[in-house]
Amino acid sequence: MTDKKKVMKLFAGFLAAMLIMTFVSRAVYAKSLPLVQVKEAKTQRLTRMIRCGGTVVPTAVKSVFLPEGLTVEQMYVLGGCAVKKDEALLMLDTAQLKEKALTLENEIEELKEQSEQSKSGTPVFAEPDMPVSKVNVGKGDTVEKGDVLFTVDSERLLRLINELETERNSDIINRDGCLAAAQKAEGDAALEEAASQQKVQAAVYDCNIKQKQHKIDRYLAVHKNGGRVCAPCGGTVTAVKISDGDLTAESAAVLIGERINESSAVREKEKLLKKYRCLIKDGGIVRSETDGTVTSAPVNAGEQTTASAAVCIADNSQQMYFHAELSEEDAKQVSAGDQTDVVLHNGKLKLSCRIEAVVKRSGTGYTAIAPIDCTEALCGDIGELRIQAAAEESSICVPTSALFGSDHKYLFILKKEDGFIGEEYRAERVDVTAGYSNDSMTALSSSGLSDGDKIICTDKKLTDGQTVRLSG
Amino acid sequence: MRKTAEIFGYIFCGVLCLLICLPVLLLMTLSLQDETELLKAFSPLGGGGFSRPDLLPLYPAIDNYKEILLYSPDFYTVFWNSLGMTAAVLCGQLLIGVPAAWAFAKFRFRFKKLLFDIYVLLMLLPFQVTMLSQYILLNKTGLMDSRAAIILPAVFSAFPVFIMYRSFCAIPKEILDSARIDGAGEWRILFRIGLPMGSGGITAAAVLGFLDFWNMVEQPLTFLKDKRLFPLSLYLPMLGKMSGGMLAASAVTLIPAVFIFVMGQDRIESGIISSAVKE
Numbered sequence: 001m002t003d004k005k006k007v008m009k010l011f012a013g014f015l016a017a018m019l020i021m022t023f024v025s026r027a028v029y030a031k032s033l034p035l036v037q038v039k040e041a042k043t044q045r046l047t048r049m050i051r052c053g054g055t056v057v058p059t060a061v062k063s064v065f066l067p068e069g070l071t072v073e074q075m076y077v078l079g080g081c082a083v084k085k086d087e088a089l090l091m092l093d094t095a096q097l098k099e100k101a102l103t104l105e106n107e108i109e110e111l112k113e114q115s116e117q118s119k120s121g122t123p124v125f126a127e128p129d130m131p132v133s134k135v136n137v138g139k140g141d142t143v144e145k146g147d148v149l150f151t152v153d154s155e156r157l158l159r160l161i162n163e164l165e166t167e168r169n170s171d172i173i174n175r176d177g178c179l180a181a182a183q184k185a186e187g188d189a190a191l192e193e194a195a196s197q198q199k200v201q202a203a204v205y206d207c208n209i210k211q212k213q214h215k216i217d218r219y220l221a222v223h224k225n226g227g228r229v230c231a232p233c234g235g236t237v238t239a240v241k242i243s244d245g246d247l248t249a250e251s252a253a254v255l256i257g258e259r260i261n262e263s264s265a266v267r268e269k270e271k272l273l274k275k276y277r278c279l280i281k282d283g284g285i286v287r288s289e290t291d292g293t294v295t296s297a298p299v300n301a302g303e304q305t306t307a308s309a310a311v312c313i314a315d316n317s318q319q320m321y322f323h324a325e326l327s328e329e330d331a332k333q334v335s336a337g338d339q340t341d342v343v344l345h346n347g348k349l350k351l352s353c354r355i356e357a358v359v360k361r362s363g364t365g366y367t368a369i370a371p372i373d374c375t376e377a378l379c380g381d382i383g384e385l386r387i388q389a390a391a392e393e394s395s396i397c398v399p400t401s402a403l404f405g406s407d408h409k410y411l412f413i414l415k416k417e418d419g420f421i422g423e424e425y426r427a428e429r430v431d432v433t434a435g436y437s438n439d440s441m442t443a444l445s446s447s448g449l450s451d452g453d454k455i456i457c458t459d460k461k462l463t464d465g466q467t468v469r470l471s472g
Numbered sequence: 473m474r475k476t477a478e479i480f481g482y483i484f485c486g487v488l489c490l491l492i493c494l495p496v497l498l499l500m501t502l503s504l505q506d507e508t509e510l511l512k513a514f515s516p517l518g519g520g521g522f523s524r525p526d527l528l529p530l531y532p533a534i535d536n537y538k539e540i541l542l543y544s545p546d547f548y549t550v551f552w553n554s555l556g557m558t559a560a561v562l563c564g565q566l567l568i569g570v571p572a573a574w575a576f577a578k579f580r581f582r583f584k585k586l587l588f589d590i591y592v593l594l595m596l597l598p599f600q601v602t603m604l605s606q607y608i609l610l611n612k613t614g615l616m617d618s619r620a621a622i623i624l625p626a627v628f629s630a631f632p633v634f635i636m637y638r639s640f641c642a643i644p645k646e647i648l649d650s651a652r653i654d655g656a657g658e659w660r661i662l663f664r665i666g667l668p669m670g671s672g673g674i675t676a677a678a679v680l681g682f683l684d685f686w687n688m689v690e691q692p693l694t695f696l697k698d699k700r701l702f703p704l705s706l707y708l709p710m711l712g713k714m715s716g717g718m719l720a721a722s723a724v725t726l727i728p729a730v731f732i733f734v735m736g737q738d739r740i741e742s743g744i745i746s747s748a749v750k751e
Binding site: 004010018021022024026418421 | 541542543544545546547548549550551552555698699700702707727728731732734735
């Protein structure tokens with residue numbers, strides 16, 4: 001009987017333990033289940049807000065160019081500064097300016113002197129006694145090097161050449177005769193004086209021969225060129241001293257002066273000098289020519305000016321544009337004419353406008369350009385372009401947070417089942433193809449889902465068929 | 473010679489006993505083996521081979537018990553379902569069966585013999601024979617897929633009446649007559665004399681009934697669809713063939729039956745013996 005009581009007590013203890021374990025196991029089980037939230041899938045035309053950053057850019061930018069090599073003593077502005085007309089931008093080294101101006105003045109003087117000297121022109125001489133058959137240029141004509149100035153009569157020139165050759169040959173004979181006589185008289189002391197006279201005479205003949213030969217060569221060169229006398233350099237014909245039928249003289253036949261535009265160098269230098277003087281007068285200060293915003297000021301104090309602009313100033317009085325950078329994906333949703341909002345000054349300024357153009361950038365992506373009509377928007381202001389874009393058609397949409405996978409997207413839908421401890425919820429995996437999406441929702445281009453399907457949203461890793469617990 | 477026969481008899485009984493206990497021993501040892509060992513032991517069965525389980529676990533583990541007792545609230549649901557339904561059936565059987573058996577044993581009335589024969593006949597009919605009629609009746613009364621569909625038909629079972637009838641028959645008529653002379657009513661005689669003196673049969677009926685309904689399969693399989701109402705007998709196969717969890721759950725399932733059997737062991741013997749005595 002005692003044993004039976006013991007057994008009964010044990011049995012009661014067993015049942016009590018089972019009762020306690022019933023609650024414990026439920027608690028442990030509930031704790032082990034992933035807690036998930038559920039949202040319904042629904043068919044809708046998804047819209048999304050495209051947000052892209054950008055800056056306000058001006059239509060007109062005035063660049064301040066300064067002569068190269070000037071030292072900047074002080075910079076008064078930086079990129080982004082708003083400047084008024086005549087406001088000081090930078091100060092140049094006045095001592096250097098004065099020095100440069102002086103150098104420039106000297107250079108101009110030199111140039112002017114050279115110009116005066118060359119006013120008479122370069123003389124073009126022809127061999128004297130050449131018969132001119134035709135003059136090809138007139139006073140004031142511009143000629144290039146090699147241009148034909150005048151032509152001599154070839155037949156008469158040939159006759160002249162023949163005559164000169166005859167004279168030369170005669171001189172050669174005479175010279176040779178003198179040289180032979182001198183050679184004979186060299187051994188005899190009494191004839192020594194006569195021999196030296198013969199030698200002098202032979203030298204005279206030799207000089208004549210050379211002159212004539214030179215002349216013949218020149219004439220032959222002209223004859224070979226068809227009798228044409230060409231310009232030795234380019235320039236403007238300042239004087240023509242021969243005419244058709246004349247014989248050329250010892251003096252210059254044609255004078256060629258410097259080109260008229262060669263004096264522009266002087267003018268440039270004078271202009272530069274004027275600028276220097278203005279700057280010296282203003283104490284070396286460079287001022288803004290317009291109201292605007294400094295877009296770039298690449299020169300720093302102590303540096304020297306270069307050929308590029310020292311300061312660029314955007315003209316605020318002109319039309320402003322907002323340039324927003326769009327990604328390839330976003331650009332597909334945006335087109336010219338779309339209504340958009342431009343938000344500036346940390347959201348304090350909201351402007352409605354239309355996109356004027358979407359252009360491809362040099363790298364990747366696109367730029368959306370929208371004109372801004374607002375005096376408060378200044379060049380260089382950073383802002384955000386907001387465009388409401390919509391999907392092409394309605395489709396099943398699910399929360400973006402419910403999608404898993406990178407290449408192959410999938411999600412879990414909630415399935416209610418009758419379990420041993422009541423209604424149980426299981427996660428059933430469904431492979432999907434994601435399409436258009438916004439911040440919170442994604443449209444599915446292919447899925448077996450329908451309206452009202454319960455989509456599991458969780459950051460926990462689930463497996464197909466896993467039991468889950470609903471939160472809330 | 474007689475001694476030798478006795479020894480052989482013991483050996484035969486011992487071997488037989490071992491054979492009978494072998495499934496329980498296997499269950500206990502296998503439930504302490506981990507999944508790897510179980511897979512190794514039972515995988516040849518899938519290929520048409522023979523299983524060679526280790527009788528002693530190589531690395532004894534209580535993971536199977538932990539899984540069932542700590543992480544499977546389902547098990548407790550079906551455990552309490554089984555216990556609740558069995559208790560309800562036993563209570564009903566005693567409530568209905570004790571007066572019925574007492575009446576058959578101690579009262580004389582018309583068609584008593586015929587009615588008792590019908591009772592015995594019903595007892596002999598297997599469940600499969602009465603299943604259809606029970607199904608139709610339960611369906612018409614809207615009791616399908618409820619605990620009542622299991623409890624009500626079992627409450628009116630003929631077997632406990634038969635067991636208790638024999639036990640009550642063994643009570644001497646003179647004792648009852650003397651009680652009547654002393655002014656005791658029929659209900660008082662039943663409660664004061666019948667129940668104490670027939671407790672052997674009642675306990676035997678209760679213990680046998682517990683073992684029967686603790687392990688019932690056909691009735692819940694036929695009448696229940698809602699998993700929340702399932703008893704252990706339907707839950708265990710769902711844990712998978714030869715899974716560690718199933719073995720551990722089976723071992724735990726044995727415990728109440730063992731307790732009940734131990735508690736009512738002596739009464740079962742006397743009750744069965746008394747029911748076996750020919751009138």
